Amino acid sequence: MRVLAFLDGTLGDPAQPYVRVDNTGVLRGDGIFETVLVVDGRPRELGPHLDRLARSAAMLDLPEPDLAAWEGAVQQVIDNWQGSSEIAVKLVYTRGSEGDPDAEPFCYALGMEIDEKVKRARSEGIAVALLERGFGPEIAERAPWLLLGAKTLSYAVNLAALREAARRGADDVVFTATDGSVLEGPTSTVVMVADRTLYTPPPTVGILPGTTQRAVFRAAEAAGWTVKVENIPASELLSADGLFLASSVRKVTRVHTVDGTRLADSTELHRELCDAYEAQYA
């Protein structure tokens, strides 16, 4: 089941082609995206997703997105969805045709089923591999042209890292910086728990500010946890009480193994965090 909606409110047939071969989204990965989770017809964190879309657009010098139109396209997907109770809605914003200075951005929202493997991982947990990202934690602010922290369509490295993880027998990846500090997953935010405190690295190290991580922190804080946004040395992951990857579609997924080493059992912690995260949408 897939539903395709455009920003003018019209629907498309997702099995038909709509993108031109000279679109810079294809030729150059030149554009941005968001993935919004919809549960039982209600989008989660839509405001923060749209805010981040606008921030990514600014980082890529793309025209400011019409957030009301994007919101309408998401609603169109929801209104026409006849699949499972959960939808992953991708918001895709490409610059347009290459070599045409008057090119209009080409934009759409695409509702897709969530992969069964992703759903299974929510309950069963995952193994991750630590992989170097090659950057120092200070480069993002000094070199904005590296687009660290923008959610661009140029995700070839993120996918290559996931294939490397599979080769190593892992399900996902945690990227590390040159100083050995934790960055993020290729499509997720890292959340570590130690002594009833939640930690996540600051966006200033060159990672995407996580919409789901923020929702988890908000819920956990309301439930009495301490939350801290600060650098995490990768060496601390193995001794943590819990390690989680947060993203729209995976929600809060428990990491049970890092580079082949089994972590302490965080099943109970995971249940607590998931309950807090879910309760805010009840």
Place this chain on the structure above:
Amino acid sequence: MRVLAFLDGTLGDPAQPYVRVDNTGVLRGDGIFETVLVVDGRPRELGPHLDRLARSAAMLDLPEPDLAAWEGAVQQVIDNWQGSSEIAVKLVYTRGSEGDPDAEPFCYALGMEIDEKVKRARSEGIAVALLERGFGPEIAERAPWLLLGAKTLSYAVNLAALREAARRGADDVVFTATDGSVLEGPTSTVVMVADRTLYTPPPTVGILPGTTQRAVFRAAEAAGWTVKVENIPASELLSADGLFLASSVRKVTRVHTVDGTRLADSTELHRELCDAYEAQYA
């Protein structure tokens, strides 16, 4: 003027859409490309371009490309071209539809006119800005998932660097590594000349092996120049006898200014190199 050819030998209308909205080329910049220069109906360095396409495919775990089919598509573009004497033929190879394990790669060759600005720069020269790439020169071999040296469709950073150059009043970019050594341009290879010797950095530092650079070196060596593939400290650029960016469409373009500082006049050097480069295709 644009000509679109598919690998089965058929032609398409480049103004019509052919790419699905769930193609990973669009959604993830997940694919590879080459740009081949055709002059007076003859493709330049087609063999090396196809070899590099195959190498990029291997780095991204894409199915091995059918090089004869790609060569046929390039010929189709040439046979149906009615524009200028020069064509930039883009070979675009995307993985296919996301979430479909049986997805077929979606591939095409697109012939396009060469930008007037690029043609003008061949004779007038360009100003470049040095921009940090954020990587050390040793990371490429240790972390192949970073895809340094693969020509992927994920070029958002390369385009952002060009926009940053424009903001600084420059036409193009030379990326530098964390140790201050020269890497490459966002879409070109750096060639420096000092004492009748041509220098270019080795691909092991995490850059694309240049097809045009190699052709220039081959021609220059035959004409009696010394050529060296070795690390270049960025500090040496300002005192060089000549600095050039090489790529298919820009051929050998002379750099006259680096970060606002005018270089020594290399007009004569440039003429010599261009003559040697062009002579091999005469």
